Amino acid sequence: MGKRPDRRESFVVRLYVADREATAVRAIANLEALCREFLPSGCELEIIDILREPQRGLDDSIMVTPTLIKLAPPPVRRIFGDLSNRGRLLDALGLTGLELSPPRP
Amino acid sequence: MARKNQKEREPRLAKAQTGIxxxxxxTGGGLPRGRTTLLAGPAGSGKTVLALQTLVNGARRFDEPGIFVAFEEGFQQVAANAASFGWEIPSLVQKRGRRSPRLAFVDGRLSPGAVQAGTFDLSGLLAAVEFRAKEIGAKRIVFDGIDVLLVMLNDPRVERGEMCRIHDLLERAGVAGVVTMSTAGLEPPGSFMLSLSDCIIQLTHRLAERASIRGFRVVKYRGSAFIANEFPFAIASQGIEVADFGTRPKYRVFTERVSSGIPRLDHMLAGGYFRGSTVLVTGMPGTAKTTLAGAFVAAACARGERALYISLDEQPAEILRNLASVSIRLERYVRSRLLEIYADHPQETSPEEQFVRMRQRIRAHRPSTLVIDPISAAIRMGGQSTVLGVAERLLAMAKSEGITTLWTSLYQGSEEAMEATPLHVSTVADTWIHLSYRAGRGERNRSLTVIKSRGTGHSHQVRELILDDRGVDLADVYTVGGEALMGTARWEGERAEVATQRDVEAEEARKRRELEILAAEIRAQTEGLERRRESLAAEMRLLDQSITLRERNESRRQQEVRARRGGEPASRAGRRKGRSAPTED
Structure with missing residues (x-):
C-alpha cells in the first residue's frame, strides 16, 4: 500500500444495518477493509441495528439498509448499499485520489 | 373441511371503512384488514387523495390511527395537499397530551445526494414503519408511490422481495394496507404487486368533450363481494366522492299532492305534483320555464317547506327580479332562509364535480322542494351521456330523500322530435310539461301541455299560459279545425263552447256504449272458453278412469299367466291353456 496524505480530522461514520442480513455482513466487512486501507489513523465507527433501535433509524430517516452516514469531516454524506462499489464509496467519502490500489470488485 | 374453512373465513373478512x-x-364495507389494497392509476388520477382520505377518515371518524409512508412527496407537500381538502395533518400528527398521535408520517424518500454503493433493501424503512405502527397502534398504513421505489430498486428480483416484505408487514400488523402505484395501465413492473394484492382498485382519468371524467373501479377483491362496474367520481372540496354506486335507491312513494303554485295547473294534474316526484318542464327560450319553477318554489315556501333553487344560468338577483314581475315574490323566503338560491357555472367544472357540489348543497339545505334551472345548461360542458348520467343520479338522490324536484330544460326543436331528445330524460320524469309559443291572428301566446303525468288522470289538452303582473294562470284553449285558439280567438271560441257541449256529450255516450258492447262480447267469449275448458277436463277424467281400469285388468291377467306357468303341473296347465287361450286374445 502506498503513502497517504495525513488525514488530521477524525473520521466519524455511522452504519445502519438490519440484523445480520447478508447485506449487513458485507457492508460491515467492506467498511472495515476500507478503514484499514485508507484511514490508518483510525475512524470512529458506530454500527446500529435498525431492528433493535428503530427510533434511531427514524431519527436519521433511514429508509434503506445498509446506509452509511459520514458525519465528519464535513460535508455529511449518505451512502446506501452494501458498500461493494468501492469507487463510488471512496468518491462519496471524499477519499478519491488516495486510492492507489486497483478497486476491488 | 376446506369448504367449512372458506365459509368461516368469508364473513370474518374484516374491513376498514374508508368513510368515503x-x-x-x-367494496361492500371498505378495504380489507390484514391485507394489501393496491390503488393503481396514472399520475393525477387521485390515488394519493383517496389513500390519504382513507387515513384521515380513519383517524378522525373511526378512531383508527394510521401511518402515511411517502415515497414521492415530503411531509410539507403532503400536508399542503391535504390542507386543500380541509384535512389538518399537522394537528393529527401531534401528540394529544399523553395519548399518541392519530397519524404518523414516515418519509420514504432517499435523501437527496445519497450515493448508492452496492445492493440494499428496505429493512430500514420497514423497521421504522413497524415501530411507528406499534407506537401509535396503527390500524391503517398507506405506502404512497411504490412505483418510485421500484424504479430505485431497479432489479426485478429485489423488487419482488421487497414487495413481499411490505405485504407481509401489512399482514403481520393486521392493518388495512394501501399501496398506491402510478401506472399507465396494469402492467410490469407492477405486475407482481397485482398478484400480491388482495384488493385492486383502478382509478382512471380521461377527457370527454373537454370535460374531465374520473373513473373508480374495483378490479379484484379476494374473499369479498364487490360491484365491478366503473363509477365516475369527483375530487371535490372535501376530497373524493364517488357519485353513484349503482345500487338502486329505495324511495318512498307518496300519494300526497303538492301544489304547482298555479291553481289551474293543479286542477289539470288532479291536485298537483306528487310529493317526491320529478317534474320536467321543457320549452323554447322565453316560454316561462323559470316562472313555472318560481311558482312551484313559492308554493312550497308558502307551506313553510324548505326549497333549494339551483340556477345554472341566471344569477339569484336576476331570478328574483324577473319572478317579481309576475308577482312571484321570493325575497322574503330567501331572507328567512327557507329558500336558498344557488347559482353554479357549468362551464367551469365537469358534470361530476357539479353533481357533487349540488349534492353538498342539497345535504346542507335539506329542502323538500328542489329546482334545477335549466339542466340543459350543463350540456355546454361535458358529454351528453355524462350530463344525462349526472342528471339521473341527482334525480335518484332527490327521490330517495323524498324531495319533489322540478327541472327545466331548454328545447328548441320541433315538438315531433321531442320524445327522442335524450337530455330531457323524459323516462325519468314523472310529470312532463311542455311550454311553447303559438302564433296566429297577430298574437303570440304561450301554451302549456302536460305530455305525461304518471299516476294521474291528467288532461292532454293544451292550455294557454297567461303571465301578467297579477301572476300566472292558465286558460282553456279551443281548437277549431285542429288549431288551438288562444288570446282573442279563445274568447270567441268560448261562446261557441255551449253549442258544442251537447255534441260532445252525445259523442261520449256513443263511445261508452261501444265500449260496453265490446266488454260484453269479451265476457261472452270468456264464458265460452271456460265452458270448453270444463268439458275438456271432464273428458280427461273419463280417460284417466278407463286407463286405470285397463291397467288393473292387465296386471291381473299377468299374475294369472305367471301363476299358471310357474306353480302348476304341466298337464293341467296345458289343458287349461288350451281351453282358455282363445278367450285371452
Missing amino acids: DGVDEI
Whole structure:
C-alpha cells in the first residue's frame, strides 16, 4: 500500500444495518477493509441495528439498509448499499485520489 | 373441511371503512384488514387523495390511527395537499397530551445526494414503519408511490422481495394496507404487486368533450363481494366522492299532492305534483320555464317547506327580479332562509364535480322542494351521456330523500322530435310539461301541455299560459279545425263552447256504449272458453278412469299367466291353456 496524505480530522461514520442480513455482513466487512486501507489513523465507527433501535433509524430517516452516514469531516454524506462499489464509496467519502490500489470488485 | 374453512373465513373478512361516499358501498364495507389494497392509476388520477382520505377518515371518524409512508412527496407537500381538502395533518400528527398521535408520517424518500454503493433493501424503512405502527397502534398504513421505489430498486428480483416484505408487514400488523402505484395501465413492473394484492382498485382519468371524467373501479377483491362496474367520481372540496354506486335507491312513494303554485295547473294534474316526484318542464327560450319553477318554489315556501333553487344560468338577483314581475315574490323566503338560491357555472367544472357540489348543497339545505334551472345548461360542458348520467343520479338522490324536484330544460326543436331528445330524460320524469309559443291572428301566446303525468288522470289538452303582473294562470284553449285558439280567438271560441257541449256529450255516450258492447262480447267469449275448458277436463277424467281400469285388468291377467306357468303341473296347465287361450286374445 502506498503513502497517504495525513488525514488530521477524525473520521466519524455511522452504519445502519438490519440484523445480520447478508447485506449487513458485507457492508460491515467492506467498511472495515476500507478503514484499514485508507484511514490508518483510525475512524470512529458506530454500527446500529435498525431492528433493535428503530427510533434511531427514524431519527436519521433511514429508509434503506445498509446506509452509511459520514458525519465528519464535513460535508455529511449518505451512502446506501452494501458498500461493494468501492469507487463510488471512496468518491462519496471524499477519499478519491488516495486510492492507489486497483478497486476491488 | 376446506369448504367449512372458506365459509368461516368469508364473513370474518374484516374491513376498514374508508368513510368515503360510494367507496364503502362499492367494496361492500371498505378495504380489507390484514391485507394489501393496491390503488393503481396514472399520475393525477387521485390515488394519493383517496389513500390519504382513507387515513384521515380513519383517524378522525373511526378512531383508527394510521401511518402515511411517502415515497414521492415530503411531509410539507403532503400536508399542503391535504390542507386543500380541509384535512389538518399537522394537528393529527401531534401528540394529544399523553395519548399518541392519530397519524404518523414516515418519509420514504432517499435523501437527496445519497450515493448508492452496492445492493440494499428496505429493512430500514420497514423497521421504522413497524415501530411507528406499534407506537401509535396503527390500524391503517398507506405506502404512497411504490412505483418510485421500484424504479430505485431497479432489479426485478429485489423488487419482488421487497414487495413481499411490505405485504407481509401489512399482514403481520393486521392493518388495512394501501399501496398506491402510478401506472399507465396494469402492467410490469407492477405486475407482481397485482398478484400480491388482495384488493385492486383502478382509478382512471380521461377527457370527454373537454370535460374531465374520473373513473373508480374495483378490479379484484379476494374473499369479498364487490360491484365491478366503473363509477365516475369527483375530487371535490372535501376530497373524493364517488357519485353513484349503482345500487338502486329505495324511495318512498307518496300519494300526497303538492301544489304547482298555479291553481289551474293543479286542477289539470288532479291536485298537483306528487310529493317526491320529478317534474320536467321543457320549452323554447322565453316560454316561462323559470316562472313555472318560481311558482312551484313559492308554493312550497308558502307551506313553510324548505326549497333549494339551483340556477345554472341566471344569477339569484336576476331570478328574483324577473319572478317579481309576475308577482312571484321570493325575497322574503330567501331572507328567512327557507329558500336558498344557488347559482353554479357549468362551464367551469365537469358534470361530476357539479353533481357533487349540488349534492353538498342539497345535504346542507335539506329542502323538500328542489329546482334545477335549466339542466340543459350543463350540456355546454361535458358529454351528453355524462350530463344525462349526472342528471339521473341527482334525480335518484332527490327521490330517495323524498324531495319533489322540478327541472327545466331548454328545447328548441320541433315538438315531433321531442320524445327522442335524450337530455330531457323524459323516462325519468314523472310529470312532463311542455311550454311553447303559438302564433296566429297577430298574437303570440304561450301554451302549456302536460305530455305525461304518471299516476294521474291528467288532461292532454293544451292550455294557454297567461303571465301578467297579477301572476300566472292558465286558460282553456279551443281548437277549431285542429288549431288551438288562444288570446282573442279563445274568447270567441268560448261562446261557441255551449253549442258544442251537447255534441260532445252525445259523442261520449256513443263511445261508452261501444265500449260496453265490446266488454260484453269479451265476457261472452270468456264464458265460452271456460265452458270448453270444463268439458275438456271432464273428458280427461273419463280417460284417466278407463286407463286405470285397463291397467288393473292387465296386471291381473299377468299374475294369472305367471301363476299358471310357474306353480302348476304341466298337464293341467296345458289343458287349461288350451281351453282358455282363445278367450285371452
